[in-house]
Amino acid sequence: MNATKSIKNDSYTDVMLKRQSVRKFQPDVKIPRDELMELLKEATTSPSACNLQSWHFVVCDDDTGKKKAHSVVMPFNFPQTDTCSAIIFVLGDTQSYLKYRDVWNKMCDEGRITPEKRDEVFQTFLPLYEHGDRDFLVKDSMIDASMVSMQLLLAARAHGYEANPLAGYDAAKIAPTFGLDDKRYVPVMAIAIGKPAETPIQSIRYDVADLTDFA
Known part of the structure; x- marks a missing residue:
């Protein structure tokens, strides 16, 4: 599928500033896997x-x-889980460093970076992860997974869907339920996506002045 054809909404204002969480979707809507x-x-x-x-x-x-x-998921999340077109669980991968060389070698092969720059990366960043303790790897992967989750919410809206991010689930059951290694994969978020069957609550935000300090 051509991504530009499936994108319905390419407006920054609509995609980001008007995004809202939907808890009830049209259950008969199917999103193609592609x-x-x-x-x-x-x-x-x-x-x-x-x-x-x-x-x-x-x-x-x-x-x-x-x-x-x-x-x-927790019972209060049944409405979106049971009616959405798809629910996507986003997990942090604490062993993604095992694939790290593939990415940078490909970048080097394609001429995006020099061999010297690639080797510099391998000698500086890679050892941090190869020898990092689990606490460091979990926290790092959760940051990455959180950032990709936000982009997934925005991508869903750009494609003409709405979404609901949720963390109300039994974290210990996620990896085993889906046949994954629970030592490697850390659940971060689940995102229900579909066509809304309700008008969401018009929520408000705290005053940014109360949340901000300039140092």
């Missing part, structure tokens, strides 16, 4: 620490997947 892959591809343009891209996705878009999703 479009779901486009959403994820667009989301992964997100920045990440040292370009490590420490994220992983589990997409539940059929009855089997949705039943698994239903089994791990």
Whole structure:
């Protein structure tokens, strides 16, 4: 699918400033898997620490997947989980450094960086992760996964859908339920996507002046 054809909304104001969380979707709406892959591809343009891209996705878009999703979320999240077109679990990958050389070698092969720059990266950033303790790797992957999650929310709206981010689930069950290594993958967020079946509450934000200090 051509991404430019599937994008319905390319306005910064509409996509970001008018995004709202929807908790009830039209259950008969199906998002093609190739479009779901486009959403994820667009989301992964997100920045990440040292370009490590420490994220992983589990997409539940059929009855089997949705039943698994239903089994791990809290009851107050059943409305969006059960009616959405797809719910995507975003996990941090604490071992993404195992693929790190592939990315930078490809960049070097394509002439984006010099071999010297590639080797500099391998000698500075890579050892931080190869020898990092679990606490460091978990925190780093959760930052990356959080950033890609926000981009996924915006990508969904750009494609003409609405979404709902949620963390109300049994975190300990996520990886095992989807056949993943729970030592490697850390659940960060789930995002329900679809066509809204309700008008969401018009929420307000705190005054930014109360949240900000200039140092």
